[in-house]
Amino acid sequence: MTLTLRTLTADELAPFQRVVNSAFLLDSAEDRLERWRGLFEPERHRGVFDGDELIGGGGIQTRDITLPGAGPHPVAAVTGVAVLPGHRRRGVLTRVMRAQLHGLHEEGREAIAALWASEAAIYPRFGYGLAAEFTRLEIPRGARFHPGASVGEDRVREVPREEAMPFARAVYEDVRPGRTGWLSRTDAAWDHQFADAEHDRDGLTAYRFALHPEGYAVYRVKPDWQERGPRNELHLREIAARTDEAYAALYRYLLDLDMVGELKSYTAADDPVVHLLEDSRLALRGRSDSLWVRVVDVDRALAQRRYGSDVDVVLEVADGFCPWNAGRWRFAVKDGVATVQRVDDAPDVVLDVQALGAAYLGGTKLTTLARAQRVSEVTEGALKALSHAFSGDREPHCPEVF
Incomplete structure (x- = not known):
């Protein structure tokens, strides 16, 4: 039967969620459906149908993302991309991706799209580049800070959720404009990110909230009582602070909690806590991909962020999936x-749109991509200058999966 693609309606959230749950091998839960309702923008979700059966689709959340040096800008936060088992290898995903990206271009909406990839081999063929990573961090309880580290005089206290959330939201909004990769959050996004039903906990406790006058930390505990005593795991969900001293104070509080054996978290690749420690080797680290970025319109996207140095080069961009990006572009940065x-001049650097997306947030260096044979230098010195301009002052990080 011929497959058809169309925009979903508000009444089709339930069948869409069933597709996502089936594809990701999840159990359905009524409260999860209601939670999704606040995030569901039907006019930005496309579904593929085999006859009357919804067999796949994907959506966009309307969000802002903090760009290097430029603060928040619109991003198409791609989410819920799924195809039913038994209907794969039929071009369903390709149709959804093409509808999303071509629609964004035709409507002149977001200049970039971003997503978390369930499998890293899927999205590069649609032009997404690995733009940010996170660190899996493990630190033993009691790990000492270096002698010069200050945590100030303000106390950290634990408070109930209803008291903590308004304060956390205020801190997050203060901090977000300066944190590359952080997203705006609606009320529904906050509820979703900190959902605390039993099936959300994965065997851990309910969320606990630690507040400092200038920051907050949210965590769960995984019970682990051994013969020699408790070795509970503290799973840090999110930490944010307006000042470096408050950040240190929150970590100090968490690392000093009784009956904890180890703190674990998924954090920014350049989380300064590693350098707060007197013995940095106590912090075990492993890195993995987080945000993948797709440049929808080269000219609009590159003009939105800010750059670290002046440069004037001609880029030759390859983009088979979104052909309006293909060609040569003069990229000039001043202050x-x-x-x-768009120009006809000879290129200085040759790359594809995937490499451009990878470098866009300043975390993946173009010089690294060149060594991986994904970028080619034509004019000597152009690549180094371009890479330096793209590099950010801090690693991009997205503290939430969407």
Whole structure:
């Protein structure tokens, strides 16, 4: 039977969620469906149908993302991309991706799209590049800070959820504009990220909330009582602070909690806590991919962020999936601000749109991509200058899966 693609309606959230649950091998839960309702933008979700049966689809959340040096800008936060088992290898995913990206271009909406990939081999073929990573961090209880580290005089206290959440939201909004990769959050997004039903806990306790006058930390505990005493695991969900001293104070509080054996978290690749420690080897670290970025419109996207140094080069961009991006572009930066114009001049650097997306947030270096044979230098010195301009002051990080 011929497959058809169309925009979903508000009444089709339940069948769409069933597709997602089936594809990701999840059990259905009524409260999860209601939680999704606040995030579901039917006009931004496309479904593929085999006859009357919804067999796949994907959606977009309307969010802002903090860009290097430029604060929050719109991003198409791609979510819920799924195809029913038994209907794969039929071009369903390709149709959804093409509808999303071509629609964004035609409507002139977000200049970039971003997603978390369930499998890293899927999305590069649609032009997404690995733009950010996170660190799996493990630190033993009681790990000491270096002698010069200050945690100030303000106390950290634990409070109930209803008291903590308004304060956490205020801190997050204060901090977000300066944190590359952080997303805006609606009320529904906050509820979703900190959902605390039994099936959300994965065997851990309910969320606990630690507040400092200038920051907050949210965590769960995995009970582990051994013969020699408790070795509970503290799973840090999110930490944010307006000042470095408050950040240190929150970590100090968590690392000093009684009956804890180890703190575990998924954090920014350049989380300064590693350098707060007197013995940095106590912090075991492993890295993995987080955000994948797709440049929808080269000229609009590159002009939105700010850059670390002046540069003037011609880029030759390959983009088979979104052909309007293909060609040569003069990319000139003066005092951090870029202008991007289509030209016929000879190229200085040759790359594809996947490499451009990977470098976009400043975390993946173009010089690294060149060593991986994904970027080619034509004019000597152009690549180094371009890579330096793209590099950010801090690693991009997205503290939530969407």
